[in-house]
Amino acid sequence: MASAAHVKSMEPSRSAAAQALATIVVALLLFVSVYAAILVAPEERTMGLIQRIFYFHVPFGWSAFIAFFINLVASIAYLRSRAPKWDWLAVSSAEVGVPFVTVMLVTGPIWAHPVWGIWWTWDARLTSTFVLWVLYVCYLLLRTLIDEPERRAVVSAVFAIFAAFDIPLVYFSIWFFRTQHPQPVIGAGGSLDPRMFRVLLVCWGATLALLALLLVQRYRLEAMRWELDHLRLNLDRPGPEPQRFATVGSKGGSI
Amino acid sequence: MALARPVGVLLAKELRTEFRTRELLATTLVFVLIVLVLFSFTFDPTSVESRRFGPGLLWLALLFASSLMLHPSFTHEHTNDTLLALRLAPIDPVSIIAAKILANFCFLLVAELVLLPIFAALYNLHVLPVLGRLAAVLVLGTLAICIVGTVFAAISSQARMRELLLPLLLLPLLTPALIASAEATAGLFEEQPALAPVWIGVLAAFDTIFLTVTWLFGDYLLEE
Numbered sequence: 001m002a003s004a005a006h007v008k009s010m011e012p013s014r015s016a017a018a019q020a021l022a023t024i025v026v027a028l029l030l031f032v033s034v035y036a037a038i039l040v041a042p043e044e045r046t047m048g049l050i051q052r053i054f055y056f057h058v059p060f061g062w063s064a065f066i067a068f069f070i071n072l073v074a075s076i077a078y079l080r081s082r083a084p085k086w087d088w089l090a091v092s093s094a095e096v097g098v099p100f101v102t103v104m105l106v107t108g109p110i111w112a113h114p115v116w117g118i119w120w121t122w123d124a125r126l127t128s129t130f131v132l133w134v135l136y137v138c139y140l141l142l143r144t145l146i147d148e149p150e151r152r153a154v155v156s157a158v159f160a161i162f163a164a165f166d167i168p169l170v171y172f173s174i175w176f177f178r179t180q181h182p183q184p185v186i187g188a189g190g191s192l193d194p195r196m197f198r199v200l201l202v203c204w205g206a207t208l209a210l211l212a213l214l215l216v217q218r219y220r221l222e223a224m225r226w227e228l229d230h231l232r233l234n235l236d237r238p239g240p241e242p243q244r245f246a247t248v249g250s251k252g253g254s255i
Numbered sequence: 256m257a258l259a260r261p262v263g264v265l266l267a268k269e270l271r272t273e274f275r276t277r278e279l280l281a282t283t284l285v286f287v288l289i290v291l292v293l294f295s296f297t298f299d300p301t302s303v304e305s306r307r308f309g310p311g312l313l314w315l316a317l318l319f320a321s322s323l324m325l326h327p328s329f330t331h332e333h334t335n336d337t338l339l340a341l342r343l344a345p346i347d348p349v350s351i352i353a354a355k356i357l358a359n360f361c362f363l364l365v366a367e368l369v370l371l372p373i374f375a376a377l378y379n380l381h382v383l384p385v386l387g388r389l390a391a392v393l394v395l396g397t398l399a400i401c402i403v404g405t406v407f408a409a410i411s412s413q414a415r416m417r418e419l420l421l422p423l424l425l426l427p428l429l430t431p432a433l434i435a436s437a438e439a440t441a442g443l444f445e446e447q448p449a450l451a452p453v454w455i456g457v458l459a460a461f462d463t464i465f466l467t468v469t470w471l472f473g474d475y476l477l478e479e
Contacts, residue, residue, distance in 0.1 A: 079472060079475055131427055131430050134427045135427050135428065138423055138424050138427060141420075141423065142410070142414060142420065142424065145414040145415045145416055145420060146413060146414045146415070147415075151413055154475050154476070154478070155410050155413055155414070155476065157472075157475070158406070158410065158472050158473075158475055158476055159407075159410055159424065161468060161472055162403065162406070162407075162428060162465065162468060163428065165464055165465070165468055166428050166430075166431065169431035169457065169460065169461055169464070170430050170431050172431070172457065173430070173431040173434040173435055173457050174430075174431075174434065176438075176453060
C-alpha cells in the first residue's frame with residue numbers, strides 16, 4: 001500500500017528531530033514578525049497603534065489564498081491521477097486555509113471597529129471572504145459525511161473545483177455594490193512606506209512558514225488516517241486475509 | 256453532437272417519470288407559495304416596498320425550493336439501483352447529468368410559469384410590460400440554479416445527512432447567481448424598467464463556467 005510505504009519511509013527519530021527543528025524555526029519567525037510589526041514598523045499617522053494589525057491581517061489572508069489555490073490544484077490532480085497523496089494535500093490545505101481565513105475575518109473587525117466605527121460592513125471583499133470561508137467549511141463538513149475514502153476524495157475534489165471557480169464570481173458580483181474596504185496599497189497607485197512594506201514581507205514570510213509547517217503535519221496525519229480507514233474497511237469485510245494482515249501488521253509497528 | 260441523442264432519451268425518461276406523478280412539481284409550487292406568503296409578514300407589501308424587496312424574495316423562495324426539489328434527482332435512482340443501469344449504458348456519463356440538469360430546468364421553469372402571475376398579484380407588481388426581459392432573467396437564473404444544484408445533488412446523494420447537506424453546499428455557492436438574478440429582476444420593476452447588462456453578463460458567465468466545469472469533471476461523480 002502506498003500510504004504504508006510512505007509512512008514507513010520516514011525514520012521516526014530523524015523525522016521527529018526535523019519536525020521539532022521546523023517548529024522551533026517557525027516559532028522564531030513568528031516571534032520576529034510580531035517584534036517587527038510592533039516595534040520596527042513606523043506608526044501610521046492617522047490610525048496609530050491599531051494599524052499594526054495590518055501586518056497579520058494581510059499576510060494571513062494572502063497565505064490562505066495560497067492554501068486554497070493548492071487545494072484546487074491538488075483536487076484536479078487527484079481526479080486526473082487518483083493518487084491518494086493529492087487528496088491528502090487537498091484536505092490539508094483546506095484545513096489549514098480555513099483557520100487562516102478565520103484569522104483574517106477576526107482581525108478585520110478588530111481593526112474596523114475603531115477605524116470605521118463598525119465591526120462589519122457588507123462590502124465586496126468582506127462578503128466574498130465570508131462566502132469563501134463558508135464554502136471551505138462546507139467542504140470540510142462534506143468530507144466528514146462520507147466514510148468510504150476513495151468516494152470522499154472524488155466527491156470532495158469535485159466540490160472543491162466548483163468552490164474555487166465560484167470565488168471570482170462571488171467577488172465580482174458583490175463588487176457592484178459599493179465597496180468600503182481600503183483599496184490595495186501594494187502595487188499600482190499604492191502609497192505604502194518602504195519600511196512598512198519590508199515588515200509586511202517579513203510577516204508574510206512567517207505566515208507562509210507556518211502554513212508550510214501545518215500543511216506538512218496535517219498531510220502526514222491524513223496519510224495515517226487513510227491507512228487506518230483502509231485497515232478498518234478490510235476488517236469489516238467477511239473472510240480473513242491472513243497474508244494481508246501479516247504485512248500490514250509489520251508495517252503498522254513502524255509508525 | 257454525440258451527446259444530443261442520449262441526452263434526449265434520458266430527458267424524455269426524466270420528464271415521463273415526473274409527469275406520471277407530478278409529485279415534485281406540486282410540492283415545489285406549494286412550498287414557494289408558502290414562502291411567499293410568509294415573506295409578506297416580514298414587511299408591509301405595499302407597491303413601493305414590494306418593488307424593493309419583491310424580486311429578492313422571489314429568488315430566495317426559488318432558491319430554497321430548489322435546494323429541496325433537486326435533492327431527489329439522484330436519490331430516487333437509489334430505490335431500484337437504476338443509476339447503475341444508466342451507467343452501464345454505452346453513453347458518455349456526462350449525458351446522464353446533462354439530462355437531469357435539463358429535466359430540473361424544465362420543472363423549475365414550469366413552476367415559475369405558474370408562480371409568476373400569483374407573485375405579481377400578491378406583491379402588486381406589473382409583470383406584463385417587462386415579460387420578455389423577465390423571461391430572459393428567469394431562464395438564465397434558473398439554469399444557474401439547476402446546473403450547480405443537480406451536480407450537488409449527485410454529491411450529497413453519496414453522503415450521510417444528505418437532505419441537510421444539499422442546501423448547505425448549494426446556497427453559498429449560488430451567491431453570485433442570487434445577487435445577479437435578484438438585481439436584474441429588481442431593475443425590471445423600477446419606475447423606469449431597465450435590464451442592467453452587467454447582471455445578465457454575470458448570469459451568463461456563471462452558467463458557462465459551471466456548465467464547462469460539469470462537462471469536465473461531472474462524470475467522476477457517477478463512478479462506483
